[in-house]
Amino acid sequence: MTISVEGDLTFRDVVRERSGEDIHSCFYCQKCTAGCPTAFVMDYAPAQLLRMIQLGQREAVLSSTAPWLCVGCETCGTRCPNHIRLAPMMDVLRQMALEEGYVADPAAYALHRSFLSSIKRWGRVHELTMLMEYKTRCLLAESSLFFRGLGSDLMMGKDLVLKGKLAFIPERVKRLDEVRKLYAEAGEGNK
Amino acid sequence: MKYSYYPGCTAKTTSVEFGFSTEAVCEALGVELVELEDWSCCGASSAHSLNHELSLALPARNVALAQDTHLDLVTSCPACYQNSLKADRALREDEAWRRKMEETLDFRYNGEGEPRHLLDVLSHDLSLDEIRARVVKPLKGLKVAAYYGCVLVRPPEFTGWDDAEHPMTMDRLLEAVGAEAVDWSYKVDCCGASLTLSRGEIVTKLSSRIVNGAIEAGADCIATACGICQINLDTRQKCEREVPIFYFTELMGIALGVSGLEKMWGKHGVDPRPLLRERGFLA
Numbered sequence: 017m018t019i020s021v022e023g024d025l026t027f028r029d030v031v032r033e034r035s036g037e038d039i040h041s042c043f044y045c046q047k048c049t050a051g052c053p054t055a056f057v058m059d060y061a062p063a064q065l066l067r068m069i070q071l072g073q074r075e076a077v078l079s080s081t082a083p084w085l086c087v088g089c090e091t092c093g094t095r096c097p098n099h100i101r102l103a104p105m106m107d108v109l110r111q112m113a114l115e116e117g118y119v120a121d122p123a124a125y126a127l128h129r130s131f132l133s134s135i136k137r138w139g140r141v142h143e144l145t146m147l148m149e150y151k152t153r154c155l156l157a158e159s160s161l162f163f164r165g166l167g168s169d170l171m172m173g174k175d176l177v178l179k180g181k182l183a184f185i186p187e188r189v190k191r192l193d194e195v196r197k198l199y200a201e202a203g204e205g206n207k
Numbered sequence: 208m209k210y211s212y213y214p215g216c217t218a219k220t221t222s223v224e225f226g227f228s229t230e231a232v233c234e235a236l237g238v239e240l241v242e243l244e245d246w247s248c249c250g251a252s253s254a255h256s257l258n259h260e261l262s263l264a265l266p267a268r269n270v271a272l273a274q275d276t277h278l279d280l281v282t283s284c285p286a287c288y289q290n291s292l293k294a295d296r297a298l299r300e301d302e303a304w305r306r307k308m309e310e311t312l313d314f315r316y317n318g319e320g321e322p323r324h325l326l327d328v329l330s331h332d333l334s335l336d337e338i339r340a341r342v343v344k345p346l347k348g349l350k351v352a353a354y355y356g357c358v359l360v361r362p363p364e365f366t367g368w369d370d371a372e373h374p375m376t377m378d379r380l381l382e383a384v385g386a387e388a389v390d391w392s393y394k395v396d397c398c399g400a401s402l403t404l405s406r407g408e409i410v411t412k413l414s415s416r417i418v419n420g421a422i423e424a425g426a427d428c429i430a431t432a433c434g435i436c437q438i439n440l441d442t443r444q445k446c447e448r449e450v451p452i453f454y455f456t457e458l459m460g461i462a463l464g465v466s467g468l469e470k471m472w473g474k475h476g477v478d479p480r481p482l483l484r485e486r487g488f489l490a
């Protein structure tokens with residue numbers, strides 16, 4: 017990685033503003049990275065990503081896999097000496113990435129999208145149809161994603177059915193119009 | 208003692224053991240749960256992943272419904288709990304957004320319907336003596352590793368009812384029903400949560416590390432307070448021996464003598480019956 021100082025210095029202000037986290041105060045002690053459960057699979061570790069934001073490396077940050085692998089576990093925020101919570105920062109980076117057309121992890125995106133569409137349809141998540149939509153979205157995004165983990169997905173599905181842990185009929189919220197209104201107001205009406 | 212109860216989307220399906228044992232244990236302890244009328248999904252980890260506003264608006268609907276009941280809003284799912292807490296905080300602090308929500312959902316925010324997690328309620332609204340007094344079958348000799356996972360006790364400025372790095376509430380409850388809570392180092396490590404569907408191999412690694420930690424500490428089994436944690440540890444562990452993963456409410460249920468639990472054991476990934484039989488907790 018080359019670090020340039022000619023980066024986009026408005027970027028860090030936008031991230032600070034939208035996340036509500038004072039990312040400017042990070043002094044790179046890397047405690048967040050040390051405790052992060054998924055840093056070992058991220059292309060840039062949490063502290064590194066933060067430094068890149070400070071330096072305005074907009075494109076590299078928005079195309080990073082890190083926000084898609086952050087599970088929002090709040091370990092970093094609990095331990096940071098400057099009380100910076102990276103979970104809300106990662107949420108903002110993921111949302112900005114989507115707004116600008118970067119999807120570094122199409123499978124994770126497919127999962128979250130399917131989840132949200134299940135809630136919009138029923139008011140609650142219906143796991144069976146949500147999982148079917150997720151696999152379909154994976155297939156449409158990249159056929160290899162559909163086959164990745166397919167064996168264990170099917171085993172898991174079979175297991176859940178045999179144990180009576182999947183409902184075939186969805187539960188539907190009575191005042192579904194209220195839920196749909198919340199979607200529309202959040203700009204999710206047509207997604 | 209009466210509460211509004213938010214079961215969440217998985218309490219009758221993938222986490223049916225948690226839903227069932229939560230209701231049974233509360234009944235045995237005289238804690239009345241009234242299911243929130245027409246509740247909707249809190250958005251889990253997907254709403255905050257893709258849309259900030261939606262991630263607050265979805266749980267705000269449940270907070271609004273709970274407020275009408277004038278009761279605290281209790282849930283056993285840490286993700287639902289965390290999302291509801293964030294929505295409640297935003298309703299309290301962000302005036303413009305609160306007005307918008309009040310209009311959309313036709314309610315007036317007054318701070319009632321406070322989101323609480325079941326572990327907090329059982330640990331703080333009841334005394335350990337009250338719980339001890341109701342034990343009919345003490346879990347004598349059972350070594351349990353109490354596992355809290357991620358957002359149940361974090362971030363501390365949101366939750367605040369237990370230590371974020373070394374929580375003890377679940378340990379104390381398990382000791383109150385006669386079990387031995389082991390000291391171990393993985394109580395608040397993350398299991399990988401929702402990555403289980405898109406990146407299963409990561410969750411296998413994280414969950415196995417946690418289960419191995421419990422084995423090293425000499426535990427017979429692990430107790431959790433989260434549906435995703437239970438499923439991940441239960442179905443993704445790859446360790447030298449299989450470790451049963453219980454909901455803490457299932458273990459409390461055995462000790463309190465609640466009926467119907469026997470129907471739950473077959474639903475687990477790692478069958479807990481051999482352990483329970485060997486220790487004399489199951490005929």
Ligand code: SF4
Binds near residue numbers: 042
């Ligand atoms: S723990 Fe805080 S100060 Fe240290 S590197 Fe991470 S964000 Fe920066």
Ligand code: SF4
Binds near residue numbers: 090
């Ligand atoms: S919240 Fe995200 S970045 Fe922070 S420790 Fe957890 S997974 Fe890592």
